[in-house]
Amino acid sequence: MTSTALRDHAVQAREASLVLARLPGARRTEGILAIADALLASSDEILFANAIDVAAARTRGTPAAQVDRLLLDRTRIAAMASAVREIAAQDDPIGVAVEHRIRPNGLRVSRVRMPLGVVCVIYEARPNVTSDAAALALRSGNAILLKGGTEARHSNLALGEVIGRALGAAGLPTAAVQVLAPSSREELTELLRLDDLIDLVIPRGGEGLIRFVAEHSRIPVIKHFKGVCHVFVDATADLDMALSIVANAKVSRPSVCNAAETLLVHRDIAPAFMPRMAEQLTTQGVTLHACAETLALLGGRPGVVAATDEDWATEYLSLDLAVRIVDDLDAALRHIERYGSDHTEAIITRDLVAADRFKAEARSSCVMVNASTRFNDGGELGLGAEIGISTSRLHAYGPMGAHELTTLRFIVEGQGHIR
Amino acid sequence: MTSTALRDHAVQAREASLVLARLPGARRTEGILAIADALLASSDEILFANAIDVAAARTRGTPAAQVDRLLLDRTRIAAMASAVREIAAQDDPIGVAVEHRIRPNGLRVSRVRMPLGVVCVIYEARPNVTSDAAALALRSGNAILLKGGTEARHSNLALGEVIGRALGAAGLPTAAVQVLAPSSREELTELLRLDDLIDLVIPRGGEGLIRFVAEHSRIPVIKHFKGVCHVFVDATADLDMALSIVANAKVSRPSVCNAAETLLVHRDIAPAFMPRMAEQLTTQGVTLHACAETLALLGGRPGVVAATDEDWATEYLSLDLAVRIVDDLDAALRHIERYGSDHTEAIITRDLVAADRFKAEARSSCVMVNASTRFNDGGELGLGAEIGISTSRLHAYGPMGAHELTTLRFIVEGQGHIR
Numbered sequence: 001m002t003s004t005a006l007r008d009h010a011v012q013a014r015e016a017s018l019v020l021a022r023l024p025g026a027r028r029t030e031g032i033l034a035i036a037d038a039l040l041a042s043s044d045e046i047l048f049a050n051a052i053d054v055a056a057a058r059t060r061g062t063p064a065a066q067v068d069r070l071l072l073d074r075t076r077i078a079a080m081a082s083a084v085r086e087i088a089a090q091d092d093p094i095g096v097a098v099e100h101r102i103r104p105n106g107l108r109v110s111r112v113r114m115p116l117g118v119v120c121v122i123y124e125a126r127p128n129v130t131s132d133a134a135a136l137a138l139r140s141g142n143a144i145l146l147k148g149g150t151e152a153r154h155s156n157l158a159l160g161e162v163i164g165r166a167l168g169a170a171g172l173p174t175a176a177v178q179v180l181a182p183s184s185r186e187e188l189t190e191l192l193r194l195d196d197l198i199d200l201v202i203p204r205g206g207e208g209l210i211r212f213v214a215e216h217s218r219i220p221v222i223k224h225f226k227g228v229c230h231v232f233v234d235a236t237a238d239l240d241m242a243l244s245i246v247a248n249a250k251v252s253r254p255s256v257c258n259a260a261e262t263l264l265v266h267r268d269i270a271p272a273f274m275p276r277m278a279e280q281l282t283t284q285g286v287t288l289h290a291c292a293e294t295l296a297l298l299g300g301r302p303g304v305v306a307a308t309d310e311d312w313a314t315e316y317l318s319l320d321l322a323v324r325i326v327d328d329l330d331a332a333l334r335h336i337e338r339y340g341s342d343h344t345e346a347i348i349t350r351d352l353v354a355a356d357r358f359k360a361e362a363r364s365s366c367v368m369v370n371a372s373t374r375f376n377d378g379g380e381l382g383l384g385a386e387i388g389i390s391t392s393r394l395h396a397y398g399p400m401g402a403h404e405l406t407t408l409r410f411i412v413e414g415q416g417h418i419r
Numbered sequence: 420m421t422s423t424a425l426r427d428h429a430v431q432a433r434e435a436s437l438v439l440a441r442l443p444g445a446r447r448t449e450g451i452l453a454i455a456d457a458l459l460a461s462s463d464e465i466l467f468a469n470a471i472d473v474a475a476a477r478t479r480g481t482p483a484a485q486v487d488r489l490l491l492d493r494t495r496i497a498a499m500a501s502a503v504r505e506i507a508a509q510d511d512p513i514g515v516a517v518e519h520r521i522r523p524n525g526l527r528v529s530r531v532r533m534p535l536g537v538v539c540v541i542y543e544a545r546p547n548v549t550s551d552a553a554a555l556a557l558r559s560g561n562a563i564l565l566k567g568g569t570e571a572r573h574s575n576l577a578l579g580e581v582i583g584r585a586l587g588a589a590g591l592p593t594a595a596v597q598v599l600a601p602s603s604r605e606e607l608t609e610l611l612r613l614d615d616l617i618d619l620v621i622p623r624g625g626e627g628l629i630r631f632v633a634e635h636s637r638i639p640v641i642k643h644f645k646g647v648c649h650v651f652v653d654a655t656a657d658l659d660m661a662l663s664i665v666a667n668a669k670v671s672r673p674s675v676c677n678a679a680e681t682l683l684v685h686r687d688i689a690p691a692f693m694p695r696m697a698e699q700l701t702t703q704g705v706t707l708h709a710c711a712e713t714l715a716l717l718g719g720r721p722g723v724v725a726a727t728d729e730d731w732a733t734e735y736l737s738l739d740l741a742v743r744i745v746d747d748l749d750a751a752l753r754h755i756e757r758y759g760s761d762h763t764e765a766i767i768t769r770d771l772v773a774a775d776r777f778k779a780e781a782r783s784s785c786v787m788v789n790a791s792t793r794f795n796d797g798g799e800l801g802l803g804a805e806i807g808i809s810t811s812r813l814h815a816y817g818p819m820g821a822h823e824l825t826t827l828r829f830i831v832e833g834q835g836h837i838r
Contacts (some may be wrong), residue, residue, distance in 0.1 A: 243834040248837035371833030395814040414790030416660040418667035
């Protein structure tokens, strides 16, 4: 795409965003529902395009797990439509006053929610991001530019076609959701320079893509580089619960950012917990990267290797788990402060004081008590879906839903007030 | 200052921020009140330092208005202490849950307010920024680095001494508020590279300083470049009210960013309004930069000159006002969209529909109905004080108080939940 063509897309998005911002929420809801209907009605068209991407991925020898992320079928399209419907059912955030105060001089001050304007999502692999992001953008009154990866090229362009037609039929500006063709890094850099037209960029994917976007963007970027998520098993933990949560956090889907990467175990409970944990996890195919003390407890069990300092900072995204014995809650918090990525930390405990301290002092974007790290997900936390996850504290911290694509401004009403 | 010394200051601030974040709000309140007391108790010390800055400014031939911004006296120090006390009286935002939901699976999800960490304010002239910013930082649990301008060097360093002693006596970490000596642009650039230690930079001052910070910072920056604020006098405006608000918005303090720079007048009311407005404002010393139609209405009156296209985008910061006749509300909104700076816009009207449309469609950070633009100020809007004003929609939009120095994170509580 030429840089003029890119700019034209962004200009059209900006214009569409002005139209969207003025529409009542009900009209945007109709647009979101129209997308859900169209996904189902146009399944054949979407599956045909997806088959091209999947065949090409297999020809390239893409690993099965990655092909699976790319693959659509009728069940998955139905799930996409259902996620879109859930977003349609959310209260519309735009125009809602969230604070109101009357000043001593009688001036009425409120803070009212408005859209950001134009949002750009740059992503890899999973085509469901396309429909989730389109629905969240409409819910929050923003126009959106969607730039997926080459591997999902045909799938995303087909989804863009289907969504565009649905918006047109619902009487909404079709430029509100635009799927841009995948492009070279040079073209991506051009896009990232359009800070007069685009308000926010959200990169989703591997650390390489995210670092590239963060370094080259003149537009504000919200991102997370990686998820080095910890589970801390406290001295008072229910052992069965701890085992169940650790296994779920590591094994249920090791390739995602909310999977656990490091297990911290309180010294007092380690002799009772470690052998059972090792038994179950190694049976499930997990390699444990263990500290010296853990090694001493577990002897020469297969599937257990010695951890190096590097393990503590590693996001494996695989069936590997770093395991360390810590003296107490303080030591666990210090470990997380030093090696964590501000993504997700969980404590398993029956001790109220420990739970309170962990909630207050683990400063990550999502802190779990007696629950799996895997729940750090927009859908699971009640946001409907997520457009991204932020691990920096500006604007949003944690998974971002429709609300996180809005801002609050001041509306002030007087009766001739002067100062 | 060497870059190692700068880094040391930032490291100490980071450590202080961790201590602050864990203190109960009442302890931080005590610290803020200690600052207010110390400002009054140490007035002599502060005034002595300020006299050095003021004498130097006069020697350099600094214009009187700028010397006035720098000048402290007992009344102004009392006002600084009073603003600090107002911030001490605010509810503490830290640790408060602002949302709570129970998911269908019983998982309890809340969003809890936490500090950003370390904030750096880079500012010119007014020494009251030092005490306001220190109080807002403590209220929001953040450590703060304060880098004032050379012209206020002695005043700010004295304030830093006084504040540091107050914090120490109150048992809070003195590194939580650090006044850094003014420095060269090279040293400032060093500071702006400490993105591993500082979470947010807020530049306040002239457009040159702000652009320099925005261009050289690796740390997220929240800023506003300028305030091209509009007053739109609608066809149904009460003429006396309109006159009073326009005069207040322009004349009461022309050098500040919330002063009006452009007056838009509905065609239908222009013949009645313009001559009275011109009479009053030119008498008050204002030069009107008038569109051709306004010129035709006002004849060859002294103090009225022809506007050029450049006038519409100019932040005069002086007794100058651009004046334009517009066809209707739509034309006013288009003018603001094209030339505005997303700072403050006011409509004077008795028409409910026009007021509603102006509130919805003027997309600036602060929109006023029948009130002067001068009310866009943290203190006036009920934030206690402001640490800066944002005219971009990420993180904060409009004046920023203690809440805008915080973020929300997710706390999730289960009973052994797995996914």
